[in-house]
Amino acid sequence: MRPRSLDENRMTSARFLQLDVFPAGRTGGNPLGVVVDGERFDETRMQSIARWTNLVETTFLLPPTTPEASYRVRIFTPSKEIAFAGHPSVGSAHAALEAGLCSPRDGLLVQECGAGLLPVRVEGSGADRVLLVQSPPARVCEGEAQDREELLQLLAPFALGKLGLTLVDGGRRWWIAELADAAQLRTSRPSHEALARIAKRNDSMGLTVFAREGDELAVRAFGAGAGIVEDPASGAANGLIAALIAQREPDGKLARGYEVSQGREIGFDARLSVRIDADGTIWTGGKATTVIAGGIDWA
Secondary structure, eight states: OOOOOHHHHSOEEEEEEEEEESBSSSSOSEEEEEESOGGGSOHHHHHHHHHHHOSSOEEEEEOOSSTTOSEEEEEEOSSOEESOOHHHHHHHHHHHHHTTSOOOBTTEEEEEETTEEEEEEEESOGGGOEEEEEOOOOEEEOOOHHHHHHHHHHTTTSOEEEEEEEEEEESEEEEEEEESOHHHHHHOOOOHHHHHHHHHHHTOOOEEEEEEETTEEEEEEEOGGGTOSOBSOOHHHHHHHHHHHHHHOTTSTTTTEEEEEEOGGGTOOEEEEEEEOTTOOEEEEEOEEEEEEEEEEEO
């Protein structure tokens, strides 16, 4: 084995934040790690840091490569880099603002990421600030018959709602099912192993289920395709639910937006906001708070 050189053994330091994204209160949302000075690390070390933090995602903020962007972000799970995800996008926007890397223009930031240039709305300030990222364009499709049949078998104990079971692709790919009863949604426990097998076959994240509770939605996201038993708060999955609602119910009472509750069944308490513009553009987001602020030293 080749010995490491002195340069390879030298530690690199950077600012590091751990955030709580989409909390209903002070905490209860989805944790996120953010390395502020991401340009100090190459891709291999970014992946090793993300593996070490062992969070669902860790992001790295970098200078943008285009003048239209406010900042650039790379998003890593413990095992791979991904082009887009909702809670890392909202958390990265929060971190970029807190670190003084950018300022909103006309109430907007522009995030540069693997999915392209995505606007981020900035509403309010301080502890009341809400950040909403524009979801990538989504496509509603039927999916493979075998996958659909197996998912319907997993959902057989529950009555489906009027939007049924659908595959939606946009930034991420999720199977989405509406359940008719929110109480049933709270008790659903689909097989992680079965979902992982289906997700691998069709390169999806897994299964998201939702149910209506008045003018709000209750949501659960089983991200078996990424090795996640259940995600406490998923911006991307909620963006795809919104795309489905915007297409199938353009005149319904949820057609311009709604609030989402997620994560209570696994000990979290997340609150997400969804906005749907008249042209069908989807915005998903919520609040983010800094829980840990410090530095990271990495060889």
